[in-house]
Structures are given as structure tokens and as C-alpha cells.
Amino acid sequence: MMIIGVLKCTEENLVAIVPKVVSKYTKGGFEILVERGAGEASHYTDDEYEEVGAKVAPRAEILAQSGILLTVTSIGLDELKLVKKGAMIVGKFNGRVESDLLTALKSADAHAFSLDLLPRSTIAQSMDVLSSLASLSGYKAVLLGADNFGGYFPMMTTSAGTIPPAKVLIIGAGVAGLQAIATAKRLGAVVEVFDVRSAVKEEVESLGAKFVEVEGAQESAAAGGYAIQQTEEYIEKQKTLIHQTAAKADVVITTANIPGRKAPLLIEERTVNAMKPGSVIIDMATASGGNVALSKDNATVEVNGVKIIGDTKLYNHMGSQSSFVYSNNIYNFLNFLLKEGIENIPYENEIVTNTLLKVEKEETVSA
Ligand code: NAD
Numbered sequence: 017m018m019i020i021g022v023l024k025c026t027e028e029n030l031v032a033i034v035p036k037v038v039s040k041y042t043k044g045g046f047e048i049l050v051e052r053g054a055g056e057a058s059h060y061t062d063d064e065y066e067e068v069g070a071k072v073a074p075r076a077e078i079l080a081q082s083g084i085l086l087t088v089t090s091i092g093l094d095e096l097k098l099v100k101k102g103a104m105i106v107g108k109f110n111g112r113v114e115s116d117l118l119t120a121l122k123s124a125d126a127h128a129f130s131l132d133l134l135p136r137s138t139i140a141q142s143m144d145v146l147s148s149l150a151s152l153s154g155y156k157a158v159l160l161g162a163d164n165f166g167g168y169f170p171m172m173t174t175s176a177g178t179i180p181p182a183k184v185l186i187i188g189a190g191v192a193g194l195q196a197i198a199t200a201k202r203l204g205a206v207v208e209v210f211d212v213r214s215a216v217k218e219e220v221e222s223l224g225a226k227f228v229e230v231e232g233a234q235e236s237a238a239a240g241g242y243a244i245q246q247t248e249e250y251i252e253k254q255k256t257l258i259h260q261t262a263a264k265a266d267v268v269i270t271t272a273n274i275p276g277r278k279a280p281l282l283i284e285e286r287t288v289n290a291m292k293p294g295s296v297i298i299d300m301a302t303a304s305g306g307n308v309a310l311s312k313d314n315a316t317v318e319v320n321g322v323k324i325i326g327d328t329k330l331y332n333h334m335g336s337q338s339s340f341v342y343s344n345n346i347y348n349f350l351n352f353l354l355k356e357g358i359e360n361i362p363y364e365n366e367i368v369t370n371t372l373l374k375v376e377k378e379e380t381v382s383a
Contacts, residue, residue, distance in 0.1 A: 021082030170204020293321025
């Protein structure tokens with residue numbers, strides 16, 4: 017019987033199979049081994065796993081016995097030697113940024129897949145870990161902003177006067193940004209939005225927010241729905257408009273990313289200085305350099321009464337739900353990979369070619 021092993025991840029509050037998803041695998045004839053304490057950070061106990069038919073085991077046993085090894089980011093370089101020959105390793109290893117782990121995974125005696133490299137296609141949607149997690153993060157960013165902002169979000173009319181609604185500025189209307197817009201609107205804020213992709217204008221407006229257009233954006237159909245680098249002229253124009261809008265905002269949420277590149281710097285120091293004391297910025301791009309001057313990854317800094325919170329992984333605040341969607345994404349991915357059996361993995365399909373970590377041909381020749 018094929019064993020699927022679930023490793024405990026120490027960097028994030030995520031686990032690759034939650035108890036609810038175990039039976040989907042066992043019904044398919046797999047045996048599930050879960051590392052002791054793997055679900056702890058996301059509030060799933062070892063007992064819950066055992067109740068649904070998984071076996072709780074030590075890490076070394078899981079590494080040695082699993083034909084399919086599931087993780088989040090956590091697998092040590094030295095642990096790769098302990099993995100069963102030819103095993104599949106599935107996680108999200110930040111596949112666009114070179115690292116020692118990525119290099120080791122590419123040349124390991126195993127097939128490693130990084131789900132952050134999935135194509136943004138309709139068929140891959142149910143496997144898309146970036147989307148699932150970004151959606152949760154976008155929601156949390158608004159709550160964090162509302163909590164840290166020293167004010168009230170919806171308009172309130174009382175006999176003692178009317179409090180105007182909070183002004184929220186969202187930069188980047190991708191998956192996280194759209195969820196942030198919807199959440200801020202639900203809380204009653206007035207929301208303004210920037211994005212370089214004109215395609216999102218309609219979505220932004222359908223959520224009841226105002227799309228602030230900057231003329232001259234560069235777009236490319238070849239970018240697979242992602243943003244591309246902008247011209248100097250556009251960047252300057254956009255920074256000026258963002259400066260004017262941010263100065264009036266109570267909460268600013270930035271989510272702008274360009275895959276494989278440093279995040280664009282969109283809020284300059286002069287803009288932070290122009291913001292009102294008591295306002296809040298949530299920079300959700302700090303792991304790739306940040307959209308905000310002065311922001312720091314996994315830290316909060318305060319500048320002239322403006323709080324700047326840097327956090328790219330806000331989904332970690334909702335470990336049990338994040339793990340639930342992550343588990344379903346992984347299940348859908350494996351289901352796709354193994355639908356014709358382990359001997360017939362669709363190696364030509366872009367879902368596999370994008371995610372499989374392997375040494376490129378050129379590198380092999382020059383090595
Ligand atoms: P992302 O995290 O790479 O970027 C977030 C947003 O920032 C994007 O909307 C991007 O256009 C924007 N941005 C980048 N540079 C900017 C700048 N200089 N100024 C302002 N905004 C800037 O993107 P994402 O959220 O992962 O999604 C990107 C696209 O992919 C979206 O259209 C999304 O709907 C699509 N998508 C498709 C699928 C699918 O079909 N399977 C799944 C997920 C996302």
C-alpha cells in the first residue's frame with residue numbers, strides 16, 4: 017500500500033493534510049502517516065488524526081517509508097538523504113527564488129513539486145495554494161488594519177454627530193486585494209484601488225470600490241494573468257497619484273507583486289510622512305522586498321504615528337482554515353497527478369512541467 021507521509025512544518029501554521037481530508041486518501045487505498053504534533057500549530061491534535069484512521073509516527077519513520085511526502089516548506093537538506101528513492105515530495109518551496117533547498121530538491125533522488133509554481137489556469141484552480149492562502153490573507157489584512165486604526169469603519173450617524181466612513185486604499189487587486197476590498201466594503205469603508213492590470217477594473221467596481229486609473233500601464237498576455245514591470249514614466253505617475261490618495265486614507269493595504277522579481281516600491285517615505293497620525297499601512301509584499309518604504313517583514317514599525325505592519329503570510333493567523341484549504345489543494349493536485357496511476361503521471365502537462373523541480377537541461381550540460 018502506498019504510504020503518504022505528512023511532515024510537521026515549523027515555519028508556518030500549516031499542515032498538508034487535516035483530519036477531515038484523511039478519509040479521501042484512505043478511501044483511495046493510501047495509508048496516511050502523520051508526524052507527531054504535525055497539526056498542533058493549526059489546532060489539530062494527534063488523537064483527531066488517529067480517530068480518522070491515520071497513524072501518528074516519528075519524523076524519521078515518515079521520511080524513510082513514504083512514497084509521497086507532504087510538507088509545507090519544511091524539509092531539511094540533510095533529511096533529503098533519508099527520503100525513499102523515487103518518492104514524490106510536495107510542498108510550496110518558493111520555487112522562483114533560488115535557495116540551497118531548491119537546488120537540493122532539484123537534484124534529489126526524488127520528484128519534488130512546488131505548488132507555488134502552478135499555472136494560473138482553470139484546471140489548476142482547485143490546486144492553487146497561492147490563491148487559497150492569499151484570499152485568507154486579504155481578509156485578515158483588513159481586520160488587522162481595522163483593529164490597529166484608531167477609528168471606526170462604517171459611517172455612524174448619532175445625535176452627537178456623524179462619523180464619516182473610514183477610507184481604505186488597496187494597492188494590487190489580485191486574489192488578496194479583491195478579498196480585502198470585499199471585506200473592507202462589508203465593514204462599511206470607502207475603498208479606493210490601484211492595479212496595473214486594466215482587467216481588474218470591472219471586478220473592483222463590481223465590489224463597490226473605486227478603481228483609480230493611471231494611464232500607460234504595460235500588460236502582457238504572456239504573463240499568465242500576472243503583472244509585469246512598468247516603465248519609469250508610469251511608475252512616477254502612479255507614485256504621485258498613490259501619494260495623493262494615501263495622504264487621505266486611514267488604512268492602506270498593499271499586495272503588489274511581480275512573480276520572480278522584487279516587489280515594486282509604491283509608497284515612498286514622503287507618502288508615509290504625508291499620512292495622518294493614527295493611520296495604518298499593511299504591507300503584504302514584504303517577503304519580496306515590500307511595497308512600502310520603511311516596512312519590515314514580520315515586524316511593525318511606527319513613523320510619525322503611522323503604523324506600518326509587514327506580513328506576507330497573514331493566513332498563518334488562521335491556521336486551521338488555511339490548513340484546510342492547503343490540504344484540499346494538495347489532494348486535488350495528487351488526484352490530478354495520479355488519476356491514471358503512479359506509473360502514468362502526465363509529465364507533459366503544464367501542471368507537472370511548471371511545478372516539478374528539476375535541473376534545467378542547460379545546467380546539466382554545463383555542469
Ligand atoms: P500577485 O500576488 O502576483 O499580485 C497581486 C496584484 O498586484 C496583482 O493584481 C498585480 O497586477 C498587482 N500589481 C503588481 N504590480 C503592481 C503595481 N506596480 N501597481 C499596482 N498593482 C500591481 O497576483 P495574484 O493575486 O496571485 O493574481 C494575479 C492574477 O492571476 C489575477 O488576475 C488572478 O485573478 C489570476 N489568478 C488566476 C487563477 C486561475 O485561473 N487558476 C488563480 C489565481 C489567480
